[in-house]
Amino acid sequence: MQDELLTSIVAGLQNGKAHDIQVIDMRKFDEAAFQYFVVCEGSSSTQVYGIANTLMKSVREEIGQQSLGVVGMENRMWIAIDYGHILVHVFLPETRQFYSLESLWEDAKITSIEDVD
Helix, strand or coil, X not given: CCCHHHHHHHHHHHHXXXXXXXXXXXXXXXXXXXXXXXXEECCCHXXXXXXXXXXXXXXXXXXXXXXXXXXXXXXXXXXEEECCCXXXXXXXXXXXXXXXXXXXXXXXXXXXXXCCC
16 A cells, blocks of 8 residues: 555554455546545444544544544444545444445455454
């Protein structure tokens, strides 16, 4: 990954103990609003919330980048964090399975990131 922000996001998610991190490269799609989707999950609503907080703090401290917006912090089932050209999705497993973002963009290059435990 050559994109500094993307690298920082993946590291922040790993620091937050996110599972099954997938980087979806959307750059070949003219209609895509973002260059990348980063999708991951936590095992509980508390962990989903913690992953999102850890990510935002990590990216802010590491490269000085603030998110442009966050939605879903209240329900903690699906938190979306906007970093301009990258949109991060932190899901509960059942919510992730229901929306199945990876299958919606199956023509994109999808990179799986190894879990860090």
